[in-house]
Amino acid sequence: QKEVEQNSGPLSVPEGAIASLNCTYSDRGSQSFFWYRQYSGKSPELIMFIYSNGDKEDGRFTAQLNKASQYVSLLIRDSQPSDSATYLCAVNVSGGFKTIFGAGTRLFVKA
Amino acid sequence: GAVVSQHPSWVICKSGTSVKIECRSLDFQATTMFWYRQFPKQSLMLMATSNEGSKATYEQGVEKDKFLINHASLTLSTLTVTSAHPEDSSFYICSAQEVKNRGDEQFFGPGTRLTVL
Numbered sequence: 001q002k003e004v005e006q007n008s009g010p011l012s013v014p015e016g017a018i019a020s021l022n023c024t025y026s027d028r029g030s031q032s033f034f035w036y037r038q039y040s041g042k043s044p045e046l047i048m049f050i051y052s053n054g055d056k057e058d059g060r061f062t063a064q065l066n067k068a069s070q071y072v073s074l075l076i077r078d079s080q081p082s083d084s085a086t087y088l089c090a091v092n093v094s095g096g097f098k099t100i101f102g103a104g105t106r107l108f109v110k111a
Numbered sequence: 112g113a114v115v116s117q118h119p120s121w122v123i124c125k126s127g128t129s130v131k132i133e134c135r136s137l138d139f140q141a142t143t144m145f146w147y148r149q150f151p152k153q154s155l156m157l158m159a160t161s162n163e164g165s166k167a168t169y170e171q172g173v174e175k176d177k178f179l180i181n182h183a184s185l186t187l188s189t190l191t192v193t194s195a196h197p198e199d200s201s202f203y204i205c206s207a208q209e210v211k212n213r214g215d216e217q218f219f220g221p222g223t224r225l226t227v228l
Contacts, residue, residue: 032215103154
């Protein structure tokens with residue numbers, strides 16, 4: 001069973017701090033990795049995707065991928081109360097187009 | 112770009128009736144669409160994968176005769192919940208995948224909240 005694991009949280013950070021969200025996956029052949037944000041009662045929206053080892057930055061968001069450790073993370077700099085949501089890590093299963101989602105980490109940013 | 116719509120956004124129906132939910136990719140062609148269900152405070156649960164022109168692939172435990180999926184074109188997939196019961200009340204979300212190079216991001220529709228009385 002191919003899995004994606006996330007700490008369910010909640011993760012609470014003060015406004016302006018860096019929020020660090022972590023994710024591990026079991027399928028060593030996975031090539032595509034995604035972070036989605038889901039507000040309560042809404043559907044997920046794509047924040048970032050990353051395919052290569054290392055860091056990828058987009059505004060206040062940085063995705064980090066380490067395939068050797070089967071680990072992907074999302075850093076949110078200068079966290080804002082509007083960043084409070086559930087963050088879903090998703091991994092594309094090797095050999096197909098099926099994506100496995102983690103259960104999500106709830107983030108609270110305190111004003 | 113990459114906009115996915117769902118209709119209706121919410122529906123209330125009586126037990127025993129059938130409900131159809133539409134998922135459309137508005138500005139791209141989606142060879143693959145996915146249907147998810149999400150109960151309150153729980154994670155997304157993949158129900159089925161739908162490929163244009165072929166039968167849907169259902170996840171283990173999902174009744175294919177109860178959740179009918181049709182992917183008739185590259186921009187439209189429908190999910191019909193047949194003989195709905197209160198336990199089918201949930202948030203149903205579709206996503207669409209535009210296959211280009213290695214681009215396999217899923218773009219989600221806004222979801223349909225189903226309440227069965």
